[in-house]
Amino acid sequence: MNSLTTYLFIAAALFVIGVFGLLQRRSLIGMLIAIELMLNGASVNFMAFNRFLAPDPIIGQVYTLFIMGFAAAETAIALSIIIAVFRRIHSINIEQARDLRG
């Protein structure tokens, strides 16, 4: 149970659930939530490699911290973009943002 493939599996599953959510949710905040899931899947993947394969276990942790920091920054910007888009289309339904429709 405690092997690399298990954790990689978990990470892949989290990532894929995030992808599903990203592609299918209509509200922008819902997509943001799905993106967080994807990022966490990636973090778990890195930590798994760190635990089982890496020569120096510090590296994986540093990288995971990196990802977390970026996720925070990205959330801030994404939320401000959502507010800006909301002001324009008066909805957080992404299907309403169709100006690029050809």
Place this chain on the structure above:
Amino acid sequence: MTPLQDFFDPGILAQAAFAVVLTVTFAGAMIAVLPRNILYNVLGLILCLTGVGGIFLYLGSPFIALMELLIYVGAICISIVFAIMLSYPLHLSLPKRKRPKVAGAFGVALLVFGVLISIIFRTPWQPAAVRSTDWSVNTLGAYLLTRYDLVFEAMSIVLLVAILGAILISGTSGRRSS
């Protein structure tokens, strides 16, 4: 009197605990993507990230687990909740989901999953020859400030720029009419 531990195999306990963590994670993930009510989704995310913190514990880094709870759950999810409260009129009903879109999303997700799994199971993972065993936080801190200093500094700048950008995009109060 027999202690409680005699009735349970220590291995089973460990496995059960792991199973609980996994359940929490995946249940949270499901709640995060499937229901239509967005507050449910956020709460699901919180649950999932708590579970992921547990997984990090299993992967040998309590520091990262606690950071996960602190940053993700404590900061990010709370800010998402605030965003929801400030923007989304909950009383308005949501339009129905489109079947083809859901099916397409499911298909693509399945495809990606299949690819990832096949890569995972086909690659001969080789651990590194020499592995260090130093997992302490002290070492992590020391590395952050010396060897991986760039990560630290880059993070600072990114966060600063993100905050400034967020303020600029959303505008200070009274600058734009909404």
Place this chain on the structure above:
Amino acid sequence: MNLAWTQDPNLLAAALSALTPFAAFALIMLFARPHARLSAGISIAAVGVSLAGAVFLLVRNWSMPVPIQITGRWLVSGDISIPFGFLLDPLSLLMLTIVATISFLVQVYSLGYMAGDPGFSRYYGFQSLFAWAMLSMSISPTMIQLYIFWELVGLASYFLIGFWYEKFSASEAGKKAFVMTRLGDIAFFLGLLVVLIHFGNLNILDLNGPQATERLSPVLLTVSALLIFGGVMGKSAQFPLLTWLPDAMEGPTPVSALLHSATMVAAGVYMFARIFPFFSHSANAMTVCLSIGTITMLLSSTMAMVTRDIKQVWAYSTISQLGFMVMGLAAGGYAAGVFHLTTHAGFKALLFLCSGVFIHHYETNDMFVIGRHGGRGLLIPMVCMSLAAAALSGLPPFSGFFSKEAIMGVLAGQHNPIWLAAGLLGAFLTAYYSFRLIFIILRPHPTEKVHRGTHAGHGNGHHAAGLYWVMAWPLIVLAAVTLVLGFFQDPLEFFLTGLHVVSGSHGAGHHAWLPIAAVGLALAGTGLAWLEFGRRGAAQVGFVERFPVLRALFANRWYLDHVYRRFLDYVIYGTFSNLFTRNDRRVIDGAIDGMCRATIGSGRLLSFVQSGMLQYNLMVMFAALALVALGFYFLE
């Protein structure tokens, strides 16, 4: 610069003759447009130089042993070599002199006729253009060069016919002339191509030589001769391309005198004479030409009998006489035909110029109106016109008598008597319609001569005396020529034929009764005209006019124009233009529109990809990523 060419007097004279009018044309059109008198001066000076050069050449080379050909290398391709240059032989020198003389006289006359016209400079520019083209055409050594200048002459004719272009009928007439002669020129060019392909070159001297029969089969000779005769039909207004010439009378009268009587329309006959030996190899072609000439002559004589317009009478007469010339040439009478060309140029120009004085004075073309208003009061034009009409009818001792007799002699030598009969009938009709006009002007209808007194005074005060004399003395010169030219028949014939052995020239034998018959018929025609128009108390109604059907037939030019109109409307516009328009609109434009529509349509078809929906794009991105990863990982 190599000036050796100026040392040769022949070359110098020929070059000056041909090219000075071009310099005049360029000067006038580029610089002298605003200055009317300067343009006239330049043009007359240039054509005067040409006249001097022509006379010099004629006199100097009166007895030349061989034709002088001066050429430079021009078009060379493989075995074919077409040079450009000058050919000086009796026929070309004669034509050069005729053209230069008449151009000079007409340009001087135009000083008076066109005075005050706003397009005065333009007129003289085009006159110079015409002079250049016609003179160069006369001395061309190859058929190609002749063709080029032939076309230029047609161009000048177009400009001059449509000179008063604001008048719709004038511009229409110019267009009609150009298009109809173009039809003939197509055949001409095809004939030239046939000759070029099979003969190898287009030098006139070579074509007239013995090699023609060696290199071309009889069929080819006939075919090319007939095709080339197409050009003659167009330019010299033979049947059926004859209706442009009466319409060309829309141009100023001096233009009619120069182009459409003496020189341009004679170009066709000149070309026929130019390659007369070539033509005479094919008896069938000659017979066809003979018949066409006959039909033309008779047809247009009938048309002249019913018209009221002075210039139209002479136009139809020109067509008729050209037909007569073609008859003469086609029957084998080289010298006879060329002699008639010469005399005809003289008296026809004179007839037109006299008519021009009447038209200018009374401002109408209608001969009845001119007669009513006392046209016979203008002495010099009246006398000259009567003289010229007598020459035209073939009355002795005028030049026309000699030249018509020559052609009658040739016709008499033909086996079939029908040609001679046609010629004699033509002589009768010619005399009739010429003197009809003379008598109408001479003796106006009694009840109508009311305004004579006042109009004579009005008329004479209309011009300055100087202008009148400017118009009058060319008439006197031409009348003098008409009087004496007939007596030069023998020297001219020797000049023309002393060098060539031309088949079937007038050695057919003189029939003593022939001149008597011809003159008798001419006098009969004159007498009939006098009976009907000239004597006191005449009804002034022609015998043809008593039959309305005939009158309508002749007045409508035997409905040729109607046939052409119908042909154009139904065949050309109705089918071909229609087809081509539809092809252009539906097929060509349709193809391009279709391509556009296909592009737009396919764009629209594919535009659903640009749904603007972010998540669909993301779906495609993820799927693509997954597949690429699959590919990379498993296709190592």
